[in-house]
Structures are given as C-alpha cells and as structure tokens.
Amino acid sequence: MSQEALIFDLGRTGRYARAQAPAERADLADIPAQFRRRQRAVMPEVSELQVVRHYTRLSQKNFSIDTNFYPLGSCTMKYNPRACNSLAMLPGLLDRHPHAPDSTGQGFMACMWELQEMLAEVTGMESVSLAPMAGAQGEFAGVAMIRAYHDARGDDARTEIIVPDAAHGTNPATAVMCGYQVREIPTDAEGDVDMQALREAVGPQTAGIMLTNPSTIGVFERRIQEIATVVHEAGGLLYYDGANLNAILGKARPGDMGFDVIHINLHKTFSTPHGGGGPGAGALGVGERLLAYMPIPQVGKTGERFHWRTDKEIPETIGRLSAFGGNAGVLLRAYVYARMLGRDGMIRVAEFATLNANYLMSRLRDEGFQVWLPQRRASHEFIVSLKPEAKELGVTAGDFAKRLLDYGYHAPTAYFPLLVPECLLIEPTETETRDDLDGFVQAMVAIRDEARQDRDFVKGAPYNMPVRRLDEVKAAKELDLKWQGEAD
Amino acid sequence: MSQEALIFDLGRTGRYARAQAPAERADLADIPAQFRRRQRAVMPEVSELQVVRHYTRLSQKNFSIDTNFYPLGSCTMKYNPRACNSLAMLPGLLDRHPHAPDSTGQGFMACMWELQEMLAEVTGMESVSLAPMAGAQGEFAGVAMIRAYHDARGDDARTEIIVPDAAHGTNPATAVMCGYQVREIPTDAEGDVDMQALREAVGPQTAGIMLTNPSTIGVFERRIQEIATVVHEAGGLLYYDGANLNAILGKARPGDMGFDVIHINLHKTFSTPHGGGGPGAGALGVGERLLAYMPIPQVGKTGERFHWRTDKEIPETIGRLSAFGGNAGVLLRAYVYARMLGRDGMIRVAEFATLNANYLMSRLRDEGFQVWLPQRRASHEFIVSLKPEAKELGVTAGDFAKRLLDYGYHAPTAYFPLLVPECLLIEPTETETRDDLDGFVQAMVAIRDEARQDRDFVKGAPYNMPVRRLDEVKAAKELDLKWQGEAD
Amino acid sequence: MPFIPHTDEDIRQMLAGIGVDSINALFDEIPADLRDPGLPGIPAGVTEMEISRVMNARATGDILGPCFLGAGAYRHHVPAAVWEIATRGEYYSAYTPYQAEASQGTLQLIYEYQSMMAGLMSMDVSNASLYDGASALAESVLMAVRANRKSKSGRILVPDTVNPLYRDVTRTIVGNQGIELETVTSNASTGALDVATLKQWDGEDVAALVIQQPNWFGRLEEAQALTDWAQRNGALVIAVVNPTAMAVLTPPGEWGANGADIACGEGQPLGIPLSSGGPYFGFMCCRRAFVRQMPGRIVGRTVDLEGRTGYTLTLQAREQHIRRSKATSNICTNQGLMVTAATMYLALLGAEGLERVAGHCHANTRQLTERLTDLKGVSLRFEGPYFHERVLELDRPTEPLCQQLASQGVLAGYPLGRHDKRLSNALLVCATETVTEADMDRFEEALGHALARAA
Amino acid sequence: MPFIPHTDEDIRQMLAGIGVDSINALFDEIPADLRDPGLPGIPAGVTEMEISRVMNARATGDILGPCFLGAGAYRHHVPAAVWEIATRGEYYSAYTPYQAEASQGTLQLIYEYQSMMAGLMSMDVSNASLYDGASALAESVLMAVRANRKSKSGRILVPDTVNPLYRDVTRTIVGNQGIELETVTSNASTGALDVATLKQWDGEDVAALVIQQPNWFGRLEEAQALTDWAQRNGALVIAVVNPTAMAVLTPPGEWGANGADIACGEGQPLGIPLSSGGPYFGFMCCRRAFVRQMPGRIVGRTVDLEGRTGYTLTLQAREQHIRRSKATSNICTNQGLMVTAATMYLALLGAEGLERVAGHCHANTRQLTERLTDLKGVSLRFEGPYFHERVLELDRPTEPLCQQLASQGVLAGYPLGRHDKRLSNALLVCATETVTEADMDRFEEALGHALARAA
Ligand SMILES: Cc1ncc(COP(=O)(O)O)c(C=O)c1O
Ligand SMILES: Cc1ncc(COP(=O)(O)O)c(C=O)c1O
Helix, strand or coil, X not given: CCCCCCHHXXXXXXXXXXXXCCCCCCCCCCCCHHHECCCCCCCCCCCHXXXXXXXXXXXXCECCCCCCECCECCCCCCCCCHHHHHHHCCHHHHCCCCCXXXXXXXXXXXXXXXXXXXXXXXXXXXXXXXXXXXXXXXXXXXXXXXXXXHHHCCCCCCCEEEEECCCCCHHHHHHHHCCCEEEEECECCCCCECHHHHHHHCCCCEEEEEEECCCCCCCCCXXXXXXXXXXXXXXXXXXXXXXXXXXXXXXXXXXXXXXXXXXXXXXXXXXXXXXXXXXXXXXXXXXXXXXXXXXXXXXXXXXXXXXXXXXXXXXXXXCECCCCCCCXXXXXXXXXXXXXXXXXXXXXXXXXXXXHHHHHHHHHHHXXXXXXXXXXXXXXXXXXXXXXXXXXXXXXXXXXXXXXXXXXXXXXXXXXXXXXXXEEEECCCCCCCHHHHHHHHHHHHHHHHHHHHCHHHHHCCCCCCCCCCECHHHHHHCCCCCCCCCCC | CCCCCCHHHHCCCCCCCHHHCCCCCCCCCCCCXXXXXXXCCCCCCCCHHHHHXXXXXXXXXXXXXXXXXXXXXXXXXXXXXXXXXXXXXXXXXXXXXXCCCHHHCHHHXXXXXXXXXXXXXXXXXXXXXXXXXXXXXXXXXXXXXXXXXXXXXXXXXXXXXXXXXXXXXXXXXXXXXXXXXXXXXXXXXXXXXXXXXXXXHCCCCEEEEEEXXXXXXXXXXXXXXXXXXXXXXXCCEEEEEECCHHHCCCCCCHHHHCCCEEEEECCCCCCCCCCCCCCCCEEEEECXXXXXXXXXXXXXXXXCEEEEECCCCCCCCCCXXXXXXXXXXXXXXXXXXHHHHHHHHHHHHHHHHHHHHHHHHHHHHHCCCEECCCCCCCCCCEEEECHXXXXXXXXXXXXXXXXXXXXXXXXXXXXXXXXXXXXXXXXCCCCCCHHHHHHHHHHHHHHHHHHHHCHHHHHCCCCCCCCCCECHHHHHXXXXXXXXXXXX | CCCCCCCHHHHHHHHHHHCCXXXXXXXXXXXXXXXXXXXXXXXXXXXXXXHHHHHHHHHHHCCCXXXXXXXXXXXXXXXHHHHHHHCCHHHHCCCCCCCHHHEHHHHHHHHHHHHHHHHHHCCCXXXXXXXXXXXXXXXXXXXXXXXXXXXXXXXXEEECCCCHHHHHXXXXXXXXXXXXXXXXXXXXXXXXXXXXXXXXXXXCCCCEEEEEECCCCXXXXXXXXXXXXXXXXXXXXXXXXXXXHHHCECCHHHCCCCCCCEEEEECCXXXXXXXXXXXXXXXXXXXXXXHHHCCCCCEEEEEECCCCEEEEXXXXXXXXXXXXXXXXXXXXXXXXXXXXXHHHHHHHHXXXXXXXXXXXXXXXXXXXXXXXXXXXXXXXXXXXXXXXXXXXXXXXCHHHHHHHXXXXXXXXXXXXXXXXXXXXXXXXXXXXXXXXXXXXXXXXXXXXXXXXXXX | CCCCCCCHHHHHHHHHHHCCCCHHHHHCCCCHHHCCCCCCCCCCCCCHHHHHHHHHHHHHHCCCCCECCCCCCCCCCCCHHHHHHHCCHXXXXXXXXXXXXXXXXXXXXXXXXXXXXXXXXXXXXXXCCECCHHHHHHHHHHHHHHHCCCCCCCEEEEECCCCHHHHHHHHHHHHHHCCEEEEECCECCCCECCHHHHHHHCCCCCCEEEEEECCCCCECCCHHHHHHHHHHCCCEEEEEECCCHHHCECCHHHCCCCXXXXXXXXXXXXXXXXXXXXXXXEEEEECXXXXXXXXXXXXXXXXXXXXXXXXXXXCHHHCHHHHHHHCCCCCCCCCHHHHHHHHHXXXXXXXXXXXXXXXXXXXXXXXHHHHHCCCCCEEECCCCCECCEEEEEECCCHHHHHHHHHHCCCECCEEHHHCCHHHCCEEEEECCCCCCHHHHHHHHHHHHHHHHCCC
16 A cells, blocks of 8 residues: 655645635734734645545555454444444534524433433443543543542542552543542452452542453452442442443443442443544443532433533532533434444343453463463453463564454554553454454464464564554654654 | 455355344235245345445445546546535435425425526537436437437438447447447548548438547547538438537537537536446437427426426427436536536636646657647547557557556556557546646656566556456356355 | 636646646637637536535425335335445445456445345346336346347337336337337236236237336236246246345246246335435346346456456446447446445345345335225225235325325325326325334324315 | 344354353353343334434424524534545544554544644644543643643633633633632623733742633633733743634734743534534644643654654653553543544645635624624624624623524524623624525524514
C-alpha cells in the first residue's frame, strides 16, 4: 500500500470545497480591527474530491471490527450493529438542540428514560445516570459521590481508595482526581483479591474500594460478597468498574454483589462504536446509599411526560459532568442495541462471550501455550503468558502482537495487566464465529513455529502493514506534533 | 492483501442474521403443497458481522473515484458529490411507493419536472423524458421514436441506420433492436465523419444517423451542421449519443446542431455514481419532429401541480420503457447535482474538463507519446496510441493499462475506439487537480522506462493488486459462474 | 464551480503548457454560431446547504403512512447494513469492472450474487442484472426467440395474468423485431390460467410461454402443468417471479418435468427501497445450454498468473462492446449497485430469513383480507392459493376510493380498473412483513368509514 | 441472540472442546445466590424492523423549525461527505490506535487534526480531544495548576462571562483537589470584563485567568489586555473559544504580547450535529513548553524500520495506562470519531470556507438583532462588539415566552434568567449561516405576536 501524503501537502493556495460554504464573503467591518484575526489560519486547501479520496484511502489503513477479528482484552470489540448508527442518525434526532424545551424532545427522552430503566435492571442498581461521557468519567462521578457521602456525614478521615494491583490505570488516576490517596492491594495466586491484604488495608481511613469483576485477569472474584462485607464494615463503599460487564450481563448483577456505585462502558457491553478512540458513554448505576448525590441532569418521568431532573430535584448532587446531558448519540445507539437484544439476548451475550473465551483458552492451552490461571474458568477474556516463548525463543508478547497483524488479526491487549509477565489479554467477544477463533489459534501456532525457525523474522514484524515497526523513541524525543509547512 | 473466501464458504448450517427477519416462522399450511418449495434454496448462512466484514473487505479490493484517479475514456469518472447520495436517500424519498397517488409525491415530482426543464435548456431540445434507465435504453427509445416517425408517415422504405466506425457498440446494437440494418461509415484522417462516404450512404433507405459529438475519438465534429443538412435532406433523422456531453455542457447544444433526439448519460455528465456497473439514467431530449412519440410516463405541470403524463396525453407514444417511471433515485441525484452547479457551474464543467484533457494531452505529447490527431483540440478526452511502444518495446496498450494499476491509477479505456491501434482513450474530467494529471504523466513515463529496461516486467503487471493478471481464456472456456458447494 | 479544484495559478500554468491564452480558445473548433448559448433558463448554482434545505422540505411532503400497495413494488424491511455498505465509495463510485485486477471486490460480489440468484431460482446460471423486472421480461422474450432454434414463428404466449405494465414494456421493446405477443385469457372467476385454455395452441409453433408466479392478481398459477404443456409443444418457458416468494414457492428451476428455461423478474423486494419506482434491478437466470444467448454481464471464476482464484467478466463476446450489431442486447450500464445491495440482503437473510419474511408476508395478507372481507361491501374477487397479494371486490369504483384513503395517509392498494374496466371495483391489496396490527386497524377503520358513506 | 453466530453444532463442539456439558457450567465460579437474576424488567428483544419503527416515530416527534438557540451548541451546515466517510467501518469500529502499524489511518488523521487545530488557534500543539468543551475547561484548569510552577495558590480567576454550565462542570471536576475558583464580575452594562476589575488581584498569587471569547453573552472580551494583565501577574491564561469564530477573530496564540498558554473549547461547531447535546468533543491546545502537562492522547510523526513516515501515539507517559495515579488525567476513551468528522469538516472548508461561514453567522446575527430590536418591547441589553450571539432585553420574562414560541416551532433563544435572576427578561439569540430570511420573518412575526399580547 502506498503512502498517503498529508492533506496539507495536497493543497494549493485558494482551493476549498466551494459547495460547502456561502457563495460570498460577508462584511465583518463592524467588528473592530483589534478583535480581528490578522493572519489566515494554517489550514488545508483542497477540493471536496481530494478530501473524500484522502480520508477514504486513509480509512483503509485501519484495522477495525468491520474488517478484522479484534480480540483486544478489556475492550469488548464486538460487532457494532449498523442499525444502531443509522437510527441514531435520523434527521429528527441529529438536529435537536440540547437547549430545546423538553416538550419538543419527548421521543428522545423516552429512549433515555427506558435506557436508564433497562440498565438499572440488568445491573441491579437503584437508579442510573447517563451523564458520564466515558468509563473514566463514570469512575470520577462514582468516586466523587463516595466522597460526597462521607463528606455529608462529616467523616473527613477517609482519605484512601483501595485498588487491586490488577486494576486499570483509570482507577488510581480517578481516585487522585477525587482527592484521594491510592492504596494498592495484591492479587493472590488464584487470581482473586488477597483477602488478608484487604483486611489489613481497610480502616477508618478507607473511603472505598474500586473493583473490576470479572477482574482484568479474566476471572470472577469469587469472594466478592465477603469483600463487600469487609469494606462496608470498615465504613467504606464499593465502586464497580463495569468495563468487564459483558462477561456477566444477565448472569449476575453488581448490585446484588454489594456494590454501591458502578459504571457501565456502553461502548463495550452495549456495543456502541469505539470510533478510533471514542466517543463512549459511562453510564452510572447507583445504589441506595448514594442516590442523593447523583450527577445531573437525569431523565425523570411524571405520568407520561419526561423531563430533565436537575439540582432542584437532586440538591445534594455532585453536579454536572458536561455542558449538556452526556453523549446523547452514543446513548441512542446503546438504547437501540439494548432493545434489539432484549432480556434473552442480554443473557446470551454473557453466555456466548464466555463460551468463546473458554473455548479459545482451551484451544490455546491444548496447543501448548501457557494460560494464566488454567485452573480457573475464563470470564469473557483470559490471559496467555508468553514468558516461556520469550525465554526459550527470544520473542516477546510484543513480537507476537505485531506478527499477528500480518495474519490479519488485531493483537490482543499486551502487557496488561501489569502483574503477568509477557501477557496477552485475549477477549474474543460473542459475535465471532468458532471458525475465526480457530483461525486465530492457527496463527498463534504458526508464529511460534516461525520464531523457532527464525527469531529475527518474527521480531521484524509486521511486514504486511502500511508501515513496518515504528520508532516510538524518536516520536517521543523529537516531538513532531503538527505539520509545519514543509513538504512531506 | 489476503484472499477473501466466498460468502458461502464462511457459512454454517442454520446461521443467519437474526435481527433481520421476523422472530418466528409463520404458518404457510394454507398454501397447497404442490405450490410449495421442497428443497431449501442454496444461500449463504452467515451472521450479520460476517456479512459486514466480508463486504467491507471486498470493497477494499476495488479502485473507484473515491480512492483513485480513474481516467476511463468515454465514462466521465468524476467526483460523485456525497450530498447527492444523502439527499436522494432521505427517508421520505426512499419510502415512496411508485403507485402512490401524485398528490402524495409533489415534492418528488417537482424535482423531476425541474430536472426535465434544466436538461431541455442545456441541450437545446424541446422536451425531456426521464424514463430511460441507461444510455443504451435512451438510444433504444430515440431510435424507436425515429421509427415511429417514419411509420406514422407510412415511409416504410427506411431500413437503415448510419453509424460511424468510431461509434460505441451500443449504437449498432440499438439499431438492430429497433429492427434496422446498420450501415457503417468511415472517419476521415482529421477525425471527422468522412463526408463523401456520408453522402454516398444516405438515401431513401436512410432512417437516420447516430452520432456522438464530440466523437469517441475525442474531437468535435466540425461539420455537424452540414451533416445535419445532408441527413435531413435525405429524409433521415439525427440521433445524438450524449455520452460525451460533459465536453460541451453549456458551450454548445445538440439541439442547435440539428439533432432530433438525444440521450444524456446522467451517470456521466450529471455525475450520478456508476455503482460498479450501474444504475444509470439515459434522459432523452426530443426535438419538435418527435414530440408526439415521447416514451411514457413524463412529469407534466398544470398550474402549481405536477402529474404523470401517460398515453392519454401522448397517444402516439412509443410506450413504456420500465414498469414505473425510470431510475428515480438516480434522477434525484442528478437533480441535486444540477442545482448545485447551476448555470455557471454547468458551463465550467465543460471548460475545465476540456482544460484538463488538453493539458494532459500536451504533457504526454511533450513526453514523446503519440497523441492521435495532435493537430486537433482535445475535447474532454483524447487518444494516445502506443503503437510505437508496441513495435519498438513489445509492450502493448494493455500492458500499460495493467501496469498503471500498480501506480495507483485506473487504466484509461483501452482498445476503443476500434479504429486506432493500441489506443488509450484518456478522460481526466474536471474534478481532478493538475497535480494528479502530472502524477499520471510521470507514471506513463516511468512505465515506458521500465519497458525499456525490462519488457517482461511490464508485461507481467500488475503486481500490487489483489490478484495478478487473470486467465480470461480459462474463464470463458471452463465456465464457472456460480458456487457449487465445494470449498474454495 | 463547486467541484472544480483549479486555482487561478493552476489555470494560468496549464494554459501556458497547452499554449493558448484562454480556456475559451480550446473551444475554437466549435462553429461560432453554435458556441456559448448562455443558458438563461438554468437557475444559478446553490450551495450544498441550500439544496439540502430544498430536498428536506420536498422529502417531508412525501412521507406516508401504512402501505398496502404492491402491484410490482413491495415495501420490505431493508437492513441498515445493506445501504451503509453498498454506498461505500469503493462500490458506489467504481465503474463497470473492466479492469478485473482492480475490481475484484465488485467481481467477487457479482459472482456471489449470481450464485445466490441461481440458488433461489434453482436455475443453472444468472447474469449480473438488467434494468428492471419489466425490461428483463422483454429481454427474456428476445432471448427465447434466439434460443428456441426449433421455432420460426417468433410467437410468444403472454397470459393476461402477467403484470400489464410488464406487457406494455415488452411490447415497446420487442415490437420492432416482428415478434408477436399473443394474449392468453385467464379464468375470470379464479384470476388464474386454466391449463385447458392452452389447448388451442396444441401443435402450433410457439417460441415461448410466459408464466408469472405469483401472478398479477396475487394468485398462484399451475406452473407445473403449464410448463409441461409448453415444453411438450416445443415452446420455452419464461418464468416471471417474485424473488421473495421463491423462498417458499416452487422455484422456476423445478417447474414441470424439466424446469423453466428462463427465469426473470424484479429484484426490488431484495433490499431495494421503493424510491418512487427505481432504481431497481431485473434479474435473469437460464439453463446452462442457453448461457451464450443471455444478455447482460456475466462474471466467471478463474485463476491468475500465480494460480490464485480471481474473478472476471466473461463471455463478453455476447455483448455490444465486442459484438456490436450482433450482440445479444444493447445493454451496457446495468443496475450494479442494486445488485450489490441485494447480495448483502440475501447474505443477511439467508434461506431461513427469507422464508420467515415470505411467511409473514403471506400470513399478514391472509389476516388483512380476512379482516377486510368482514366489512360490508367487501368480498374476495378471486378464491384460491395466493402469496402476498389478493384482489378484493368492493361495492363501488376503487380509483376514487384510493385517492380518498391516501389523503388520510393510507395507501389502500392498487385499483385494477386502470388496466381492465371490468375490474373497476377491484382492489389489489398486499401486506408485507412490515405491516403491523395497528396498520391493519387503521386501514380497516378508514375503509369501513368510507364504505359506510353512500357510494 | 441477534448478533451471535453460533449454531447448535458449534455449541456442542465447543463445549466438548472445553470439556463441560453446558454453557451454564462456565459460570460455576459465581456464587449460586448471585447467579441468574432473570431480568424480569427487561422487555423481550425486537427485530431491527421493529426498533426502526419505534425510532422513526420518536425522531419525527422531535423535528423542529428555525433555530435561534446557541448558548454553547450551534446549528451549522454539515457537509454530507463528513459523516458518510466518518461512519465508514474502518473509522467507526476501530479502537484507540494502540497498535500503530494497524491504525495508520486514524493516526495520520489525528496528526492532521492536531495540525489544523493548532493552526486555527495559532498555538504550538494540540491534543487528540477531550470529552467536551466544559470538561476541557476543567482539564485546562487542572493543567494550569500543574504547569504554573510559580503559583502555589491553586487559585483560578473565572469571570462571570464564562458559560455558567462550564463553570458548573469545572467546579464538579476540580472541586475535590483544593482548587479555588474565584469569580470575576463583569461590567453589568457591557456584558464584558473591564480590565480594571482585575486590579484587585494585582500582585496576588493567581494560577490562571480564564477568558472566554466570544463570551457567554456573545460579546468580545478585550483578550489582549486581559492576557497581558494575567501574564504580568504570573498567571497563565486559559482561553475558551468558539472555533468557528477563530477563523475571523484574533486566535488565542496571538492574544497579548505572548499569547494564551492554554486554549480549549467546544469542537461541536466543526461538523458535529447538535444531537441533543452530544457526543461533541473538547479541544485543547497549549504552548509547547507545557506539552508534558497536557491531558489526553497526542499523536506524533516518526519513521518506521525502513525510514518511511508513520504516525504513533506519543508521550504516553502522561497517561493513566502508563502513569496510573500520577497521570495528567484519568481520561482514556476520548471523542475520536468526532475528531474524525471535524478533521474532514476543516479540510473541506479550509480557512476561506470557515471565514465565510463565520462571516455569515455574524452578518445574520446582526440582521436578526436589528430586525428584532425594531419590535416594540425589545431592546439590546449589551452594546459592543459581538460575534454570532447577542443579548436582547424584552419587556417580560423570557422563559415562558420561549416555551410559547417553541410550541409554534420557533426556538427563540436561551433565557438567561436560568443562571441569573437579574437577567430574567434577557434572551440570548444566535443566527448561524443556516438561518434564512424566511426563518427570520417567522421569528419576528411570532415574537411580535407574542409581545403584542399583555405581558
Ligand atoms: C478495566 C477498565 N476500566 C476502565 C476503563 C476506562 O474506560 P473508558 O476508556 O471508557 O474511559 C477501561 C477502558 O479501557 C477498562 O478496560
Ligand atoms: C459513447 C457511448 N455511447 C453509449 C454508451 C452507453 O451508455 P450506457 O452505458 O449508459 O447504456 C456509452 C457508455 O459507456 C458510451 O460511452
């Protein structure tokens, strides 16, 4: 595949897509000169066809669910139904101004309200807020509510959030943003939270704990009820990081496990697209203890009418997380998806995500790969450690990852969680066929064979991508973050 | 790029996209068994993700305007504005049943009526019909009208249609479908119709002549008025094949030249997409003499209301060309395009299509390629003959064509028109930048250099496509026209 | 010049390269009296924003309620994936796949389409599409005359149960080639053909018999017996079928002892929006022995220089760009993008999904007609097996009634009197899988009200 | 199980491979009392056809007439090409570009986006987006506190001319880290800041001053003087700007002698549909010296093994997945697809196009407010330079008036009384390039009628 010039390098002075702007320039003379821009902004100068062609060609340089198996652990890269997109983009929905009166948006708000209800049911929580714009913002809101709870009780000794060592980076980062210190606790040999360490960690300084269940190690935390008791008895609250909810959707509910607040990555479990980095939506589920602190706004229902609940109805709210009501378009996609799945569909999501993960795990184990925690059930994902291959053959998890790209498979998550050496976190999701899983196993086996034959060949991968392996050190050292006018 | 299995080979018995069909099977027992299908149809059995992935991946194996410069002569591969697509696919337009009463479709019909009016103006014809579904069907309708005209006058001696040797294959094929014999006349050394031959050809047996102007040799027929006189005086009528209208849009009008009936390939000049083979639309422009024979239906206007004109209003019509009113969705795209262009835009289309063609022709000539008819202006397209290269280097026009693909350029039309040896018919269109034309020249020069160095290398092209050169003889001899159940 | 990328600098340099002073000079071969007409009648150009406003307003005027209209075009659910992918630039903006190596996407897709279509029709081979169902019938008639070497008559039997619009189009297209279309009259009380009626042509030279299944009145024809009669008499059989129906009805390839010779029809039900009548696509399948008589493009599987599988247009010697006046048809541009969509539609639905769609169409039509015939003034015009359309007989002319119901947002059906005065009180109704109980309620109520008034 | 491809045979074989009898057995590590809640409250699943019907009905209820509402979200023309291409599966369904070699499309696009955004803002560097404009301001405040090494106070001056919703969000997000947001009061008669007001903080430890341009009331702030004051006092300047306006107004990088330190804002005007408030995207640019303090993803240009240009995420050591509790922010998923769209929007418009759009917004707003202030009972609340929003003072409370006009299909503007009782009669109006004369007629007429009635 040929290299694609930068859009700037395709330009010629004075060119632009003429159909897209008013036919004439307007008079701005009434704006005093001191406020006016003196020099024209550096911007591409290209035609409409050039834009279409450039970005169409660039798109072809991406792996995506729509083109490749994408078993990126913890990311739930499953099929994003196309109807979710087209129905969320109906003109009547796209064109609605966020400040338009509720009376004009009852159809939209009905969707939001029903989505809140469905999410509350499937998570076992009391109430749901759709305000957070991603998982991390859901975490922020949840921990901020925990803080508001302790503050309201005048309990200002609680300065710590407990986080297992397997946790995603957003968990400790969030705790800090909420003004807490982070206390890390280890995972035991079976993959569960080390109960001894937990008991030692809790105390009057404990504001709460953040847990992912199933954990990022790909197993279900079996003593979750005990954990809840320990933390609650110490006066702390429990935050559930719902990034892995796909594994237990309809099979078990965080609310029943004793969590006080949770977020759901709708862009994972409810299959809204990742869009090359976002947008997502991190709906919050809230238990009894924290209801008073819900972020605003939230959709409420009175009789058959829907309205936005604000601080008038939730006076102790932690406040607002975005200028408007969250990522509405993402939420509409999640709503359409949830309705198409329905009750049985939701349960089956967890069942088949789990079936695929356990099948793939057993196949890889049978082929001689070192599965982490082989004695455990995989949840919707599992870990292979390539430590033996790294030691014996000198090829790392990173090398396998790059070489998998050549085989047409997106790499699993590599080197996360941090506690497993040379790990690949593999999440096939429920929407992939058995044949695709088998193909992935074949590729893993083939790469190992290649490594046995020619280590350096594998270490030189990828070969079939638009570029070979990139120099990341140079990227970070000789920062080149924008086009500076030179030809490429 | 890896090979893509057939959709059938991806299937497993019992699989289908469940969201797309009713959740339950319905009872058909009241249809007697003798009418019912016994064996299930051979059909893919795949999931929705498999379909999306398969056809997304397949799409990446195509060249297209949106991804490549596509100077396919006679085909006018210019930018298809995306707004034409999205506006023609507004739900209210998409969902309209063709038999719905006119009263419910005034918005749609207003577009059709205005399109008729604009096309009549820009071609100089009296009236326009949007019924034909492609250029060839426009030709059919036009020649059928010529026949109806002679028939109506009882002039049944007219059995011949005159066609220049440079004509597109649809012209003679059409004449035959209308029950005529074809009489071919030669092109003179200057690229114009051989007037002597024409004078000899016409007579009481002449029903008419079919002409493309500018011709498929890429030059304007300078004696067109004389030709019209000769044919008309012999009692014949003139058909204008509008495939090359892009060259003279707004600069000259077939109606003014003396043509009695014309078609316009809206999928060329009016930039509706080619869709990998269609659909198109071959709008008919009709002069005074043939008005009585217009195909049905046509949109009429009474006061502010629009209605369909049928044989009640056009009793001598040649009849109906399709079950409904033609390729409405294509016509809507053409309408949007025409409105965006407007008067000045239409004129500029011809100007810049011609500028690009003449520039590219002069650049290639300067690089030493043999331009056919170098003494003439190019219209919107021109011919390069690679006869010298074929003779001296042993590489043919076909070899150049294949190797151009490797350079990321779609090949020009090769070996048409038939009268020029080793020809490439090159049509850059107005929407391409000068830089892209220069790039094409560079590629042509580079290929010639390659041929000088290593003839066989060029003859082995392409190398960078999803497949190497294909065995067409095998394809035609060992016919394999459908999947037969074996694995691929 | 909305889509022209040239800057003033480009123009200057390009003109200099060519060696002329102005763009106008490039048109100097056009006789002066023909040049620069000016186009006063064309309005000034508008921006995309402005035309969007116009189109949005016009589209809204067209929005419609429940639809019980069929008569050759059917409102089906179209999966969102179909058009989101079919309109990808690589499909949307490509030409006919003449350069096979740079068009493997479209070519493999067409090969898959041909396989699906042949599968659905139970026929040997399929082409890559014709314009629409009506013109596909016309092409089938021309093809049958070519293919039936034994027949010299050019005589085609066309029952009056074939869509009258298809008969019109066929007449337009084959009329100038001395082909004779002879009408076969159906049984006025069943709305279908009696095999016995054909006896009058026993032993005569007939090139082909056309059989539409389900027929224009929604009724199922005795395709088995009709086919056997025709082939016994040396006539080919041209099947005109609804592709959705073929998921559950006997497909042409299995009609009679030997199957139909040519199968054609309208592809619109397979994922193509109604869109005021087009673009749709005509499909055509035939016996393998006749493939060289088939019009339109055909894709074949082959191998490349390295032995890898690839796809290419084949049998091009049938086509106008090679064979010119001896071609099987003048067709060039076909309905490629529609076939692209239909291929995805069929792949999504599969046999199981299509059977379910077909089943619900039938069941809904049954329910609808049972409900409506309970109304006073409504009865069934034709008894007997049907698929998803039926003819109702009302107590008054249906043309004005349909206008009236349309103004209340209900597309009530097709007034058959348009083609046959004797059917002025007849209404052809259809209920696809998209029709809900609420839609039927609305129809029943509106019709009930209308009929309650004096005729 | 609409999107699950498994056949019964697949399931059997896979269970056998794993060595269990049933799928349920795979959940045996979940304590029995937690297992299988049953979900009675979730409705049964529906097909795509059924949910399409629901959504179409709901979307229609939301269709609206002319829009004079701005207040942080603006109705602009969005070129069709933008979303037709942004929703291509390769952009739509890809993850964050962690595997650079398999994500060059997204990565190059983000690099181009960063270049355009830096160009528009006249700033050194841009990140790859934050959630929205409001949260971008909150992150800017956090960043300023980190970046301003000289300041120990964590004290941020926030004028009351900053969007009150942005102030709310900032309070929510920075509130738990001991950061103090101090309000600067604007001139009540001009609706803008007086530089003199800032004198009270002369010599005090202030980490940063926030300046919104155009401000919440649509007025232009004296950004030059305000910036100079702040930087003289050791405070950083955080610019919150409307990106469309920056095509014609002095961009943050050129404010005062040294330019703003951080520029952020709402990206929605750049090709993102209104969509009830999201998804939009927050943009953020800064001085090169501060790039290691910036939150969010950043893409850099580099080379591959063979020396070819390529793009990759860089400076990841700022981010949570590497730095965990020491990260610059907890942000992970951002608003990638919105940036994809905005990049295409900016590429289509270019500087020239964006200037035209901005110019028409201004001219339309001028025309609108001139017309409306001719009505009895309407005057201008704040005089002085503005971009595309202005505050009108009516003779009665605007909140009920807006409800009333909405019921007539006119979105009249934003009632400022929601945030400040003293502005109960004030209405913030906006007219973008999408507003036509006819829209203005309709607004004028509706408002005139409403005001003609007794208050
Ligand atoms: C376990 C876990 N927690 C939290 C997050 C953060 O969610 P988001 O990216 O939506 O902010 C992720 C996302 O990758 C995750 O995998
Ligand atoms: C010169 C000429 N005439 C006629 C046609 C036939 O038009 P269509 O393909 O639309 O049937 C073409 C199309 O390629 C052409 O180039």
